[in-house]
Amino acid sequence: MSFIKLININKAYHSEQPILKDIHMTVEQGEFIVLVGPSGSGKSTLLRLIAGLDQMTSGSIYMNETIVDNVPPQRRNVSMVFQNFALYPHLTVQQNILFGLKRRGVPKQEQHLRLQECVKLLELTNYLHRKPKALSGGQRQRVALARALVSQSPLCLMDEPLSSLDAKLRAQMRTEIKQLQKKYGLTTIYVTHDQTEAMTMGDRIMVLHNGSIQQMGTPLELYNQPKNLFVASFIGSPTINRATAILEDSTLIIENDYKMKLPTEVYERLPQRKPMIVCIRPEHLQKGDILHLPILNVEQLGHETHIIVELADKTWTIKWSGQHTLKIGERLSLQPQQLLFFDAQTEALL
Numbered sequence: 001m002s003f004i005k006l007i008n009i010n011k012a013y014h015s016e017q018p019i020l021k022d023i024h025m026t027v028e029q030g031e032f033i034v035l036v037g038p039s040g041s042g043k044s045t046l047l048r049l050i051a052g053l054d055q056m057t058s059g060s061i062y063m064n065e066t067i068v069d070n071v072p073p074q075r076r077n078v079s080m081v082f083q084n085f086a087l088y089p090h091l092t093v094q095q096n097i098l099f100g101l102k103r104r105g106v107p108k109q110e111q112h113l114r115l116q117e118c119v120k121l122l123e124l125t126n127y128l129h130r131k132p133k134a135l136s137g138g139q140r141q142r143v144a145l146a147r148a149l150v151s152q153s154p155l156c157l158m159d160e161p162l163s164s165l166d167a168k169l170r171a172q173m174r175t176e177i178k179q180l181q182k183k184y185g186l187t188t189i190y191v192t193h194d195q196t197e198a199m200t201m202g203d204r205i206m207v208l209h210n211g212s213i214q215q216m217g218t219p220l221e222l223y224n225q226p227k228n229l230f231v232a233s234f235i236g237s238p239t240i241n242r243a244t245a246i247l248e249d250s251t252l253i254i255e256n257d258y259k260m261k262l263p264t265e266v267y268e269r270l271p272q273r274k275p276m277i278v279c280i281r282p283e284h285l286q287k288g289d290i291l292h293l294p295i296l297n298v299e300q301l302g303h304e305t306h307i308i309v310e311l312a313d314k315t316w317t318i319k320w321s322g323q324h325t326l327k328i329g330e331r332l333s334l335q336p337q338q339l340l341f342f343d344a345q346t347e348a349l350l
Contacts, residue, residue: 003029009059034202079148229347241316255312275344282319288335
């Protein structure tokens with residue numbers, strides 16, 4: 001039995017292009033689902049529809065097998081965490097956290113128990129009497145999380161809650177949110193444009209583009225078996241390398257210049273003499289004798305090295321573990337591994 005089910009969801013404003021098109025989605029109880037995609041892809045709109053803050057053009061939303069299309073937000077038993085924290089500046093941390101419980105008439109003793117558990121977990125005990133302006137960004141984010149957790153709503157919706165934090169704090173908060181979600185068994189739908197957040201946090205990821213679902217699956221399914229070129233390019237950092245290619249018998253010709261033999265089990269499944277797009281992850285370019293490419297730049301990250309090379313009129317990125325001393329201008333001899341092939345017209349995985 002699915003905890004959340006979305007059936008044929010469409011959303012458009014007046015005569016404008018639809019923001020969401022034919023969205024079908026199921027979420028199991030206790031699952032952490034991440035909605036990811038570029039700006040304008042419809043992620044936040046979908047979250048607002050689930051929360052009841054906006055109305056669908058067509059379709060239905062079920063929660064626990066009950067249709068909630070006409071149920072107002074306050075009766076959907078949903079908690080939300082926003083990008084801007086949405087804290088009341090005139091209230092203390094404690095008052096902000098308990099605001100929703102007081103409005104719902106939860107007994108004071110129960111409020112106190114929930115408050116103590118959450119602030120201890122989120123290390124906010126020493127800040128209960130401060131106003132939001134006296135807190136750092138990370139502390140304000142914890143207050144927003146605590147407010148969602150004390151509600152004990154079975155569904156928690158998060159709309160880019162970490163985007164305003166610095167990189168180090170974002171990494172820390174990713175871990176904390178995931179731990180809290182598992183501890184409380186919350187069903188969570190999390191919106192982000194950051195594919196690193198999506199990969200590290202989601203049990204499953206839904207990739208949206210132009211209002212349509214491109215693919216939904218586990219992080220590794222999307223990384224290893226992207227359904228189309230958009231998913232392949234959006235998931236993974238550094239981004240996947242791509243080039244045009246054509247197959248002649250067992251020989252793959254890349255960018256009309258570089259040739260490599262393909263194993264029988266690979267080339268037999270590909271179209272002959274038809275334009276394709278070939279893609280390869282940066283970590284799958286290893287030393288070999290297929291490609292001989294000049295180095296444009298070297299990025300030393302300490303734990304790994306990113307090498308930018310030139311292939312025809314394109315730049316490719318190589319990601320090697322560890323530290324490598326290389327000079328700009330010298331040529332690298334490379335062996336591509338684990339190639340992905342896409343149709344040049346439809347951009348679907350072949």
